Amino acid sequence: MKKYLFCTAATLALGLAVAAAPAQAQTKIGVAGPLTGSNAAFGVQLKVGADQAIADINAKGGVLGKKLVEIVQDDACDPKQAVTAANQLVSDGVVMVDGHFCSASSIPASKVYTDNGILEISPGSTNPNYTDDGSAFTFRTCGRDDQQGKVAADYIAKHFKGAKIAVLDDNSTYGKGIADQVRMNLKKLGIPDAYDTSYTAGDKDYSALISRLKQQGITLVYIGGYYADSGLIMRQGAAQGYTPQYFSEDAAVTSALWQVAGPSAEGMLMTFPPPAETGSAAATVVAELKAKNIDPSGYVLYSYATIQAWAEAAKKAHSTKPALVAKELKAGGPWPTVLGPIKFDAKGDVVNAAYAIYKWHDGNYSVFAMN
């Protein structure tokens, strides 16, 4: 009896899913990112930014007279799940995807989008390989790790002379990528890093690693990894009485980091593009988001700008056909977005992407130094 009940329920659920497909002429936009898993804080940033952009564009009549419909897929920052999500979005008939977030998802997903001629614009994947090995359909609205890594290394060289440096990474596409950039740039500047290692992302116990850093007298720890892990490393470091200068990157720019690390993150430095939420282009959007009690920092506005840039280019191209929009995105511009005007180069990267140094203080982060 139970079995039949279950079958009936499953059939019903399937039926509902089919019935829910809209019949009107609409333009479908995909949003893909880590809505679950240890990077869910960023998936949320991505989604609220996209929600707001689509709502604002639809309020003004949509793109080329058609309303935008959002189709959300969760990739959990997992390469396999990213490919599944990408295929799902392709079969749903989206014309562009705002995403993915993690480089380890965006890169494998980009093959699927390229094969099917769909635009992929990532607001957060900074690994150089994403656009270097990408196609005419691959774009990003954030910077690249070879830029970001250089900014971090330059800053360390200038302000932490004589520090004993350890560079850690979480062995992910993104984490190892950025850490390797920092290592390479430090080496170029003639600064040896005393200790290099990878840890396992998702581990909960870092006490052995911390004891090792402590024993080697490391005074500056660079972490190439996501906030859940770097937060725990700092928290457990404090428990062992070990408080070096921590330095991380754009995957630490979320209030979730402070929730994990607490006061042990005090003074932590990180690289992230200059704040967009204080810019004049973003004023109205930021006000709208704040009215809904949504924090506009981190990647929220990047996700907003992704859809905005696409919408502007589509209007200019008089079409939502991905191939035409892709051509227009690169040829035209600069595109007015909440981040300010954005121009794309031939690879699909943002021209003149900048990075600033942020510092955590008392549960908030703010710009500490402009490069």
Place this chain on the structure above:
Amino acid sequence: MAYALQQLVNGITLGMIYGLIAVGYTMVYGIIGMINFAHGDVFMVGAFVGIIVLTALTGVTSVPMGILAALLLSAGVCALYGFSIERVAYRPLRGSFRLAPLISAIGMSILLENYVQTSQGALERAIPVTVPGGIQLMNENGFVVQLSWMQIAIVVVTLVTLAIFTYIVTKTPLGRSMRAVEQDAKMAALLGIDTNRTISYTFIIGSALAAVAGVMFLLYYGVIDFYIGFNAGIKAFTAAVLGGIGSLPGAVLGGLLIGLIEAFWSGYATVAYKDVAVYSILAIVLMFMPTGLLGRNDVEKV
């Protein structure tokens, strides 16, 4: 020397956490010969009940009272979970082929993970440091060896639980029926033992234990998410196998070994390959001692 001592402290604490979870695995296996893959997720549910109780009680009661309430409530809730899981997913499959309950256990594990994810959110949940401080064991050229109160608490809780459960299994009437069911369920039933009830009790006790482990994990690390049961469960399962599945002291011994291997491998070799070291040693041990360190050979029933 100080460094080695600190790694020893790290390793023992980690090992005791693995051991605490492993005791639950090994207990269920010892009684019904089934690997309860949902055990790690009951542990995770325990940690979540703990965080809900602790957050609710912050400022209302003193910290020790809050921790006690979290432990008791969490154990109670998880005992209910354990009972229902067994009733829903395992009992109907008893007597069917051996792999069937294993698959439904994996299903249960996925169900619990997704349930907690939807009801509690996918983000990490964290509590501030609840029990700060500790003692400095040694200070060698500025390298201070820290032993926190929480680390001591974990070792004590694990050893006390081990003692209590060994007592239950070897000395009480319930323990006697458990062992009887393990040896021959049909014969035990013929002799008047309510096998269903005995198995239910095993699950209730095992899940309450998982809850204790979950709350200790929460208090020590301070950060949990719906996925912690998976990693911790796999390591604890490895600990149970290494120590000899079915043996209670073996579970703690296995956990301790894994914790020490991880700490010392990270401390003196490479941090990146600590899991390789753990599983290599597991493979080597099983090659020479197929039943694990403290396991005993089952006499093949004909």
